[in-house]
Amino acid sequence: MDQLAKFERFRALHEAPGAFVVANAWDAGSARLLTAAGFAALATTSAGYAYAHGLRDSAGALSRRGVLQNAAEIAAATDLPVSADLEDGFGPAPEDCAETLRLALAAGLAGGSIEDATGDSADPIFPFEHAVERVRAAAEAVRGQPFLLTARAENFLWGRPDLDDTIARLQAFADAGADVLFAPGQRDLASIRRVCASVDRPVNVVMGLTGARFTVAELAESGVKRISLGGSLFRAGFGAVQAAARQILTEGRFDYAASAMPDAEVSALMAERRLADRRG
Template sequence: MTLDPADQRGRAETFASLHEGPAFVIPNPWDAGTARLFTRMGFPALATTSGGLALALGRVDGANQVTREETLANIRAIASATHLPVAADLESGFGPDPGDVADTIRLAAEAGAVGGSIEDATGDPSRPIAGLDEAVRRVEAAVAAARALPFRFTLTARAENFLYGRPDLDDTITRLKAYEAAGADVLYAPGLPDLEAVRTVCGAVGKPVNVLAGGSDGVTVAGLAAAGARRVSLGSALARAALSAAFAAAQEIAEHGTFAFSRGMLTYAEMNALGAGSGEPPSAGGSPPA
């Protein structure tokens, strides 16, 4: 399904404007069903997750095992399942050259995304992070492709040091500043170790900063917002939460022959209602923090 151009422009303007206000949470569905669920929970926008998609496909994330075509199909399914803006996790752009990155931005927009992220990880264990000059050229290509679209595509540039064993905050900030100068709309350094690092990054750049949450129950949206975050995403955390629940349930059955996991579980009717896009979300607990 291709989005109506007017609908996509509206989603794009909504998404861009969210970054001008208070901090908001953007959850990461990994398929159409979870996109429907998170839409019904009251979040203002959604973002795809390469980790969640890799999990659903039985692949390893961050190792170039998921193709661009599979990623685009996932974007299309999620964008078609919601009325909300959808941003796309486009990994490192699916190709060795800046032109490949530009093509990926255009194709993601055609699939229904109104924003997307490009990272400086390579997927190559011998060289996990691209050199700065190379990474900047790729961001520049992404920016040029985004600006050529007929709507306001919000481009996020990611510095991946902390996810790949390079806990160098100074280099991370240098990279984010370079990506900001290259024209990125949003900056993102997943895996920052604590609120002080978040505060340092947010204070060092002039563009909105996305922060990855979900790895520690001691971190709150309010705390991240106070540290300067404008957008809070969850990456693969919700997909891993779902997998953890399925693993625990299967383990209980295999080891004990019991079904206690079924207590508090969505009923079959509730599941079908969610799939049909009708009714209220079970145990919604109110709107998420924004």
């Protein structure tokens, strides 16, 4: 499926009734697994990508080149639309965000998100007007192209649970050209309902974090359109490996293998590839 067809499918999901879940893959293999599981769309996860490379999920740890290469591999591994976690746009300037969006489009992605977090714990959120200019530049970079821009207001993840400011930012991001709005970290349905009622764009929420656990039906009733999973699926996999390791080392048992996905089933999901020269 080509990029335009993936984009059209992605846009249609945002226009259809109810809510849908976008699963976050961290590499091409997990993209194939989640595609086979039956999800309608995928996203990348900066956390999953970072952890898989032995890094912390932090602003200074991941390069734009690495993140986009990973996202391109995920997009190439599936016929589903893929939206990328593009962090802060990989730079503070509006042009940094614009260039990141142009590169994301070139990588075959159907969408991507830009956040207003600075990565600086002493000053964690970009000033309001600067944050809006960053989103505007990102939107202009992909205007008329097959790409859905998600704008993220990060207050709640950085100890600033200011719902009024969060809503004002999301409204301004929509006016600046964002197609989807996202305020991660909200812990109650009342605030989620208020966000959804205050904006005229589809709203994304993230589930799988510690704390609040709502059902798809509850979120849909609250006005949510898209539900992402962040790095939670990666962490679930790490949790299973950790439990297996503890069983081996503390009990000398290998019962974990009974619940492991059979090799033949995993192999069937993966692409056949033969190298012309395996020595390279």
